[in-house]
Amino acid sequence: MSALMTPEQVDMSVRVGGLMLRNPVMPASGTFAEGLAQVFDFNRLGALVTKTITRELRAGNPLPRVVESPSGLINAIGIPSKGVPYFINDVLPLYAAYEAPLVVSISAPTAEGFASLAAELSIPGVAAIEANISCPNIEEDGKAFAMSPQATENVTRQLRAATGLPLWVKLTPNTGNIADVAKAAEASGADAAVVANTILSMAINLKTFRPSLGNVMGGLSGPAIKPIVLRQVFQCARAINIPVIGCGGISTAADAVEYLLAGATAVQVGTASFIQPAAMTTIIDDLKAFCIQREISRVSDLIGAVVVEEADEVDVSWVDPVQ
Amino acid sequence: MSALMTPEQVDMSVRVGGLMLRNPVMPASGTFAEGLAQVFDFNRLGALVTKTITRELRAGNPLPRVVESPSGLINAIGIPSKGVPYFINDVLPLYAAYEAPLVVSISAPTAEGFASLAAELSIPGVAAIEANISCPNIEEDGKAFAMSPQATENVTRQLRAATGLPLWVKLTPNTGNIADVAKAAEASGADAAVVANTILSMAINLKTFRPSLGNVMGGLSGPAIKPIVLRQVFQCARAINIPVIGCGGISTAADAVEYLLAGATAVQVGTASFIQPAAMTTIIDDLKAFCIQREISRVSDLIGAVVVEEADEVDVSWVDPVQ
Amino acid sequence: MNSLDHVSRTAHWKPTIVAERALIVAHTAVNGEYRHLIVECGDEAASALPGQFFQLLCPQPAGEQSFLRRPMSVYGVDPARRRVEFLYKVAGVGTRGLDTLKVGDTLDLMGPLGVGFTLDPGLRNIAVVGRGAGLATLAPLAGACRARGIGVTAILSARRPDLLMSIELFESHGAEVITVTDSEQTSGPANVERILRHLISQDRCDAFFTCGSSRLLRVQQRLAHEFGLSGEIAMEQQMACGIGLCHCCVRDFNVKGEIVSKRVCWDGPVFDMMQALP
């Protein structure tokens, strides 16, 4: 399209909650691990995000842990965790070699537990804390801190007091008022909101009449949830001033652009990496190509750029336009 | 499988909120109209359900009104309505010829409006009222009565006082506590809960940077939402004693069986009719075949029959079992 | 609305709209953009009338997904051999999927749908004005006219001469064909108006039948008004169900001065030209 712009001229960087990222694409927690280092160079990513870790040793959920669904995946992995010392000694060093900042996802059963874990992990090599206050498949019918503004405010405030690192708070899409929850997170000191985790779901095996997942319910991810989470990102981005990191069903650069336009400052890619292991680097390449084609010199110009006004012209572009 | 059971021996009937239905399959409101009478005999259905009507004359939403999504459809039709006299004089007579009971879906901006509309429509030819207290794309960011137990209780109580007809209340999946909303509906006199309407969603057109829908946001339906709504049906059926009517992404008899097992007493089929216009009659036929194959003599035996206990045996059925 | 009358509720109840898997018997490229598809189908489908359409469940091209069916006009129909033809433009995911079909494959089609063209018994000569895929919709009209002894002049419009289609088809039905193109600068409203005025002056245009161009619609509406002629237009709109259920395909029409919203799939796709709002 434009002979004037070269790939080098597209500024792909974004600033998210205290961090400058070389591009807005990073993995979603729980869908990223060392295996991908055989597929692409981790330094190409905007950031690295660990699987959620907990203080307690956890075995994770009974099998089966995943089941397919139309355009999506339901998982009830749980949070198998080998604890903090193992993480610090065996996992952290693996990522030390990379320039891409490491975001550590944490979870705990109480607000105090969250705070003390964040404090303990505020160490060199960790660039930011992502507090997973949303994982739907752990306790009591999927309830989580991020179901309510009050619980979110409490846990975020304690986390904020416990760490000087950038604090990202990951919300659940299962609440009826996600913009209010996002406001609570902002008000109590979060540097960014990750929108969102998986949507509580269920499937039943017709051979056995049992739930398809060992844990009965699980979280839906993948393309199926994209329009729902995109709407939530749009709602949150209009409600708060801290950055929103969009996460839900992103598989292509087109999906990523939709999220940026809706107001996300960066995006996380989860389930797509299970289908195409190089999904993230493909998205980065295609996102740059999109910017070149549309003559957008900074990817950050896309953030929140959706044009909202009543459209009333009917699209008849399949009919040849006259001249 | 069984030489003993014949199709005639499967009892397909179910009792739903005051009505005896010849089978548990009926259309979802807004996805059913006279056109389907050229595809199959309406008397084959468990019930007929009208598009939601309102007292006011309404034009519906600006175009585009639908956009595709992975395994789903986002719609923002709105509720175009020609008002009550038109409905009584021109629509009702069309359905008078059928034995299948007619369920009339209604909506109103206030609880009083709901009650007076229900009263006015409690006339011969109308077998039940379905109160659509959930349509997500009408007012203020998708908020609706069924977002909260309190508002649900208020509108249901007034509806109950206004009509002697069976009263079905249609809930929204966008709330964070659907079982509590269902309990409120039961406590205030509903005869059944329809779970659920569409999930509030959004899509952005990358050519124009505008929302893909004239109404900015719309409701997601189709297979994509099935696991989410199935979970909600399971939660509601465990919370209340009135029947739950499952509605969300049902396209096949297998989907219908999943809903029945999760606790639904009947099911509504919406978007599937857009893809296969005979979806409902195919589901009825295949549901009967399923019962025959599994030697289930009453379809109602499937209701709530999911077996919930930890499964820990791993499925390795692709490996030949030894003897 | 009185379609429920069609329904006989006896044991011999028969559908008039069916979804079925039809067999591909021919599939060829007309040019870089358009494909001509012929399928073998059941009696209901093969009874489609000019102006009616089908909803096609397009196969998914590798790595892409479509969810809804796609509407396509009947381009030709042969009830005796139970065949239906389509002429379609490869536009997006659905039509890219269609393009993968090979002879011997099957295609799930649903129809016939909608209200087609009406040929008033009093008509002697008509003008057919089409552009782009609109030609697909208008082509079967020429055959119907020949069967009724109605003369047809077809004004076919395209971007470039090599993108003109169906000339032979119209001619084989005895129509006189006039082509206009953007590249030759003959397709503008002024020139088409000139051609139509000439036809009218020669008493060769009792009515207009049109599809595919808003600008040419306006020209025809003006002339119909001026000369008291009638006309029909086949309209398009994004569709979901194609059978009147969803109300996503509405358009506004001017019915005796009142603005009325109608479903293109159910009340149309063919409408009185004078009611159409371009």
Add this chain to the structure above:
Amino acid sequence: MNSLDHVSRTAHWKPTIVAERALIVAHTAVNGEYRHLIVECGDEAASALPGQFFQLLCPQPAGEQSFLRRPMSVYGVDPARRRVEFLYKVAGVGTRGLDTLKVGDTLDLMGPLGVGFTLDPGLRNIAVVGRGAGLATLAPLAGACRARGIGVTAILSARRPDLLMSIELFESHGAEVITVTDSEQTSGPANVERILRHLISQDRCDAFFTCGSSRLLRVQQRLAHEFGLSGEIAMEQQMACGIGLCHCCVRDFNVKGEIVSKRVCWDGPVFDMMQALP
């Protein structure tokens, strides 16, 4: 875990696992249930080792959808001609989709994945015990053994004689093949144990390599313990990512008396037989 060591972060960084569209060069039915698929692929894929697997993005059969890739063992590999072979059973939606592939089509495959078999330099003779699709996993081992001068006795198990597969393939690699079947009542653990004891007594079994049957695993574990032999097992588990990201494919293993959870896709699929819990 120390796989990150593999990663060179220079400009010349190269992936060792790739997803690519491979070309189908042969696809035949072995029997009513099993298909033999040969694809032409890149160098990385064609360097797969016995016991490793690929994740296949199966085409969607008409009207059905699968979302995840499907794991399939390497059944044969030819690095020189850049070919990989699979032997698969048509089981459900994914493999029904695979079954639609024709020569000339492409298949998106990702790999090679996982840890394959280890052939200890000290081994002279091994017993290979497989059943069902397990044979697909074990077959390439016979070729690797021949290259290293290791003798192979393959005990192949199936429901019926006509469902036995890969006999010629094992024999072409110089293996001695013993078949056992359910219908002949020779496939039970007792008979297989008798055969294995005989092999051991003849000094023709230094180690066991097995896949596809828990009951036969138990027999081999018992014998390995009794005679101080080693062994490896290729295990299966439902998979999502296939590359160690999601932890859905875990199994418990007995590592020196401690129960340890491992990812079949990443820590295996081949494991020390003595650690396996049947």
